[in-house]
Amino acid sequence: MHEMSLAEGILRIIEDQAAERGFDRVLRVRVEVGRLAGVEVAALRFSFDAVMNNSVAESAVLEIIDTPGQGWCLDCGTSVEISALYDACPLCGGYRVQATGGMDMRVLDLEVDTVDPQPSGSGRPAR
Amino acid sequence: MVRIEQDILGKNNAYANSNREHFQQHGILALNLVSSPGSGKTSLLTATIERLQGRYPVSVIEGDQQTSNDAERIRATGAPAVQVNTGKGCHLDAHMVGHAVQHLKLEERGLLLIENVGNLVCPSAFDLGEAHKVVILSVTEGEDKPLKYPDMFHASDLMILNKIDLLPYVDFDVERCIEYARRINPRLEVLQVSARTGEGMDSWLNWLQTAMGPESAAPVDDVEALRRRVAELEAALQEARQGR
Numbered sequence: 001m002h003e004m005s006l007a008e009g010i011l012r013i014i015e016d017q018a019a020e021r022g023f024d025r026v027l028r029v030r031v032e033v034g035r036l037a038g039v040e041v042a043a044l045r046f047s048f049d050a051v052m053n054n055s056v057a058e059s060a061v062l063e064i065i066d067t068p069g070q071g072w073c074l075d076c077g078t079s080v081e082i083s084a085l086y087d088a089c090p091l092c093g094g095y096r097v098q099a100t101g102g103m104d105m106r107v108l109d110l111e112v113d114t115v116d117p118q119p120s121g122s123g124r125p126a127r
Numbered sequence: 128m129v130r131i132e133q134d135i136l137g138k139n140n141a142y143a144n145s146n147r148e149h150f151q152q153h154g155i156l157a158l159n160l161v162s163s164p165g166s167g168k169t170s171l172l173t174a175t176i177e178r179l180q181g182r183y184p185v186s187v188i189e190g191d192q193q194t195s196n197d198a199e200r201i202r203a204t205g206a207p208a209v210q211v212n213t214g215k216g217c218h219l220d221a222h223m224v225g226h227a228v229q230h231l232k233l234e235e236r237g238l239l240l241i242e243n244v245g246n247l248v249c250p251s252a253f254d255l256g257e258a259h260k261v262v263i264l265s266v267t268e269g270e271d272k273p274l275k276y277p278d279m280f281h282a283s284d285l286m287i288l289n290k291i292d293l294l295p296y297v298d299f300d301v302e303r304c305i306e307y308a309r310r311i312n313p314r315l316e317v318l319q320v321s322a323r324t325g326e327g328m329d330s331w332l333n334w335l336q337t338a339m340g341p342e343s344a345a346p347v348d349d350v351e352a353l354r355r356r357v358a359e360l361e362a363a364l365q366e367a368r369q370g371r
Binding site: 099 | 128129130131133134135136137138139180216217218220248249251252253257273274277278281307309310311312314
């Protein structure tokens with residue numbers, strides 16, 4: 001949907017963290033995207049590359065962790081796995097399923113690099 | 128490794144929460160009206176404002192990519208309106224709404240109608256601090272829109288089927304549309320309305336009345352009100368125990 005805004009949201013989070021923790025480069029960004037979050041992963045990857053340009057995360061790899069969709073079937077009174085908001089309950093085939101999980105989109109963690117302040121030093125991974 | 132665990136929309140949600148607090152403190156009912164372009168949102172708004180005259184103060188935030196045409200239509204009814212142009216953006220966000228609110232002098236116990244950008248996709252993800260999202264679908268569109276754009280119907284509490292005066296001229300299956308919408312969102316309330324002829328407008332005004340709460344109620348400090356309610360319930364429980 002609005003993947004460009006999401007990529008900008010990711011960049012804001014990264015820049016806030018960079019200011020706070022003082023890293024210079026981001027090697028990897030792990031983002032959790034629920035299957036019911038309405039995010040088009042290919043579009044997010046495309047926007048991510050465009051938005052991270054000229055930032056600390058310019059060459060960062062985007063790793064997307066996909067979490068399954070969960071719903072509560074009102075008729076079965078059970079939690080079930082669904083892959084779309086319009087899915088029927090896999091147990092009873094009814095549509096009275098309320099989505100309960102897999103709607104999140106979160107930045108989980110960053111793998112970062114701090115450039116050694118000594119002129120002879122090169123990058124050193126900060127783990 | 129830097130652990131973060133932050134919602135990507137966290138900034139927006141923080142602004143939305145501060146808008147929501149502001150609305151609650153002043154007893155303002157804020158609704159986020161979402162739909163595709165051309166569903167008749169602005170006509171529904173002007174018809175609503177005309178009928179609410181003398182009942183509650185109504186203010187409007189109009190979101191569009193360009194032009195202030197809609198805000199002008201609203202101002203023609205006498206209601207204060209602020210136009211937000213999103214430029215290339217496809218949705219309003221909570222920060223824009225917070226700014227717009229500063230330009231509107233919202234009255235206590237009023238209704239704030241936020242007309243989002245005509246778009247059935249992106250506005251679903253952005254909380255503006257509203258009490259409810261209301262999705263408007265017109266019968267000149269396909270009845271399968273809820274299945275095609277599920278996120279919006281999932282995020283909304285009420286669906287208004289608009290332009291029902293045109294039903295004799297279009298192949299729109301109302302029952303099927305409602306069934307599709309409830310597949311996505313079993314809790315969804317549905318109203319059938321024609322802003323043009325006024326049919327169904329009373330049910331919409333009643334819905335608004337219920338959402339506003341009793342007219343006599345003064346704006347309450349939520350925490351204080353909840354504390355009082357907890358105290359009342361505890362006293363009742365105590366009594367019930369002693370009665371046993």
